[in-house]
Amino acid sequence: MSGRLCIIGVGLIGGSVALAARQKGLFSEIIGVDQNSENLREAEQRGVINGGFEDVTDLPGNFDVVMLATPVGDMQRLFELLKPRWFSSTVYTDVGSTKESVVEAANHVFGSVPSNFVAGHPIAGSEKSGIGAARADLYQAKRVILTPCAKTGAGPLQDVRDLWEQIGAVVSVMEAHHHDQIFAATSHLPHIVAFALVDMLGRKDEQDEILKYAAGGFRDFTRIASSNPRMWLDICMGNRKELMCLIEGFKNELSRINEMLENNERDKLLDSFQFARDTRQRFLERFDVD
């Protein structure tokens, strides 16, 4: 490509797209939008973007691709700001971790999802956030899911697919609702569980001692509890129906284990641990994108 890319929200996710696109020479110019002027300046100084705006309403119109890379809770407001200057020649996409909420926001603002908007979700990230954590290779061999609607144009879908593939990602397509079901299980529930566990232990009287004697297993188990709280608030709220269902299911699973402990059902508990270990082994064997 020789066109222009605009990244709205120059943090870990958006900044990494910009870095990778620049490394591959995909655009002649990359412009950033970020309410945080310091972030914007850092992105410019690191050569992530050619220039930037703090306010999305100051944006000129001639972009080939505009990527919304803010927390999902900002999407509706962004759509409202973009609506008066929504260009049919531009392809719009987002990187939100929930997809139904983004589709709903677009429906709410535009009446229906514009044909040149392609909802997307890169399965990559880190518990670190901000432009300082951005890396050109963040999407290398990582999955990206696109969730087009019935009205989404084939051209915009192909453009967004091409962009991700050119920066190393492996693209899948699925429905937004199905996406949200899968990610409630694989990502949102684990985050809730990690936040909840660390929250609970941090409120105990003996928390200092608990943290003192916690070891490497605890560090890894709780890594995702260091994730950006605001971003995860939006994700959990954006997928709360699925998530609430899974939390109830998980509470039942814990009750089942408590019963096994209470009734001294060693064989059942061992089966359960063994099954979990085998399941994780299957995950590890296919973890590298196949």
Place this chain on the structure above:
Amino acid sequence: MSGRLCIIGVGLIGGSVALAARQKGLFSEIIGVDQNSENLREAEQRGVINGGFEDVTDLPGNFDVVMLATPVGDMQRLFELLKPRWFSSTVYTDVGSTKESVVEAANHVFGSVPSNFVAGHPIAGSEKSGIGAARADLYQAKRVILTPCAKTGAGPLQDVRDLWEQIGAVVSVMEAHHHDQIFAATSHLPHIVAFALVDMLGRKDEQDEILKYAAGGFRDFTRIASSNPRMWLDICMGNRKELMCLIEGFKNELSRINEMLENNERDKLLDSFQFARDTRQRFLERFDVD
């Protein structure tokens, strides 16, 4: 030291003690006991032990230190086998992850805990198990907790402390009951939660897709679900009273979060995530032994 060390159970934990003691030249001879003859042969071939026995009743008596490094569920049976050949000149210790259950097993077999038995727990390990995972530096800068009873001799306690310190560990002393309370929170509950979550997701119809789209966060969060199931069965059973209490507490925490989701209480949920993140940050700052 120039004496003899016996390790009963030559796996990750016992094998790593043997490797470290050998590297430091602490004993003239290290003998292993393991029911698994293949494990024993591998330990001998790797130079971890000088020789070994499959049966603890074949052990000669002249050891300076005997370390019980089997799953905690084996302790009572081991004490029974050792009782007829319990030497007052030997110092006995263990490495079990629960301490009240070990003290109870000793009480049950001997009437009271022998003065030359020092219960201990090294806070080091891995989701990997077996002699193949043993490393001479496993205990370097790691914590070891000793939980002596009122009757424990000062000499044996000092000997066990010296052994751990000489292979790089930082030793603390506390009561067995207090130990079990702390580790129910910091280690046993996280393991149960990880096992339970992977177990639940592995039983879902869409489990293939869930695992397909799981990413690095899921891998780290569930790492402890790959831990040795038999060992963790014993640990959970050995500390089940504390553990059951904490599981109930954790279910309440999850209910609290589900209520926030249901009632759209964004501020409360954000506070909770933020508190968890701050708590983990405090943990990271003191993670290296201070």
